[in-house]
Amino acid sequence: MTQVANATETRTDQLRPHWVPTGWFQVGWSTDFPAEIVRPLRYFGGEQVAYRDSDGTLHILDAYCRHLGGNLAYGGRVQNDCVVCPFHGWRWNGEGRNTHIPYQPERPNRARRLRVWPVHEHLGVVYMWHDVEGREPSWEPPNIFADTAPHTAGLEYHSPVPDGQVKFDALTLHPQLVSENAADPIHFRYVHGARHHPVFLRRWEDDAHWFSQIGFGSRWREMAPDSHDGDTLSILVAGVGLNYTALSGSMNTLILLSTTPTDAGTSDMFQTVWLEKLPGDTPEVLRSRMDQAISQLPNDIAIWSHQRFEDPPALATVEGQAFRSFRRWARAFYPEVGGAVRL
Structure with a gap:
């Protein structure tokens, strides 16, 4: 847990709890995330979208399409292991990358990305890692x-x-x-x-x-x-x-x-x-x-x-x-x- 521990180096003993702590947090159960269905989530003051790819792997991304801000969780669908924006059909994969623009298929937008939330699914429980500094998980549930x-x-x-x-x-x-x-x-x-x-x-x-x-x-x-x-x-x-x-x-x-x-x-x-x-x-x-x-x-x-x-x-x-x-x-x-x- 080196990364979390290092976060204490610049703080005093009087730091009070705030609403964006670091760690794993439950966001549902495995049964809440069926195949071929997009699910809206709302945690840590933001909006997320969850979906499973063809292998059953669960992905959680920031919900807003980087094109014009359509919410992928409302009206979106799963296609080719991607979540498809209901607004203009842009596809985003589990790594947060745009893979397809239907009216510009040869040139996806490689510059914009969605935030990818680390996911741990175990014993029917779905956990999501949160860290405001974007650090990777340093321990497992x-x-x-x-x-x-x-x-x-x-x-x-x-x-x-x-x-x-x-x-x-x-x-x-x-x-x-x-x-x-x-x-x-x-x-x-x-x-x-x-x-x-x-x-x-x-x-x-x-x-x-x-x-x-x-x-x-x-x-x-x-x-x-x-x-x-x-x-x-x-x-x-x-x-x-x-x-x-x-x-x-x-x-x-x-x-x-x-x-x-x-x-x-x-x-x-x-x-x-x-x-x-x-x-x-x-x-x-x-x-x-x-x-x-x-x-x-x-x-x-x-x-x-x-x-x-x-x-x-x-x-x-x-x-x-x-x-x-x-x-x-x-x-x-x-x-x-x-x-x-x-x-």
């Missing part, structure tokens, strides 16, 4: 099965399609407020009704990830992961927009919670849920388990949507170390951008 929690990695899970895919459009919240939950075990008692204050069992970080494991129940001991066998919550934050969670206990559940800015002040949120395969999983049982898995998120959204970014926060002693660690780590994803709207 985690594998929720292998990277989140070792004790859940070898299990079998039901597909999240369709009931385990939930989207919330245009929420008035910033992705960092969501990701800070990984540093805030105390809220589980007051927002989600935990009987006791959960405690941290493990914490670590590197350039791209911030990890915490939280223990629920009265017998856990702070930073003593072997003190008790019971319910745990492991959260792997990747960048500021991706939260991979493993809930362990009598039933194991994996949840990807992704928050992606659409423009200054609003974000889309995606929740993807994988349920462990268990004996007796009838459709009715699965529906009940899924309802339980997705039922708590609206309680969080009600808080986040009306929350202010308090800087510096007034922290209790038991909260301070984790919160300060998280906020120091998160600063690396905010390159200095003149005029960027900040929290």
Whole structure:
């Protein structure tokens, strides 16, 4: 993650989050992007167009044709692995190059290009890389099965399609407020009704990830992961927009919670849920388990949507170390951008 880390060299410790952070962000699920269909997207204050070529590879480009500014996502079509402008028929390929002008076929415009957004498609989730300085991706999104929690990695899970895919459009919240939950075990008692204050069992970080494991129940001991066998919550934050969670206990559940800015002040949120395969999983049982898995998120959204970014926060002693660690780590994803709207 050298490129992201270098972005901190010219900044002070007081840099507040803005609405154009660096990193991978979810923009949908694979099922949202069928073959031969162009799809409009709207993220980071801009308009994008998404389409698949004949090999099934997904491409995301800036949406406006460089000819006269027609929006390729509205009325455009896929032809010869290109997206075709509905206005004058100009074709743009997955590298953002104009390959054909129908009334000047021998001379495409080689000077103008569309911005190409790096895409990573994995386990049915579609990610788009954002960097205001145009740098290439320096890390990949985690594998929720292998990277989140070792004790859940070898299990079998039901597909999240369709009931385990939930989207919330245009929420008035910033992705960092969501990701800070990984540093805030105390809220589980007051927002989600935990009987006791959960405690941290493990914490670590590197350039791209911030990890915490939280223990629920009265017998856990702070930073003593072997003190008790019971319910745990492991959260792997990747960048500021991706939260991979493993809930362990009598039933194991994996949840990807992704928050992606659409423009200054609003974000889309995606929740993807994988349920462990268990004996007796009838459709009715699965529906009940899924309802339980997705039922708590609206309680969080009600808080986040009306929350202010308090800087510096007034922290209790038991909260301070984790919160300060998280906020120091998160600063690396905010390159200095003149005029960027900040929290």
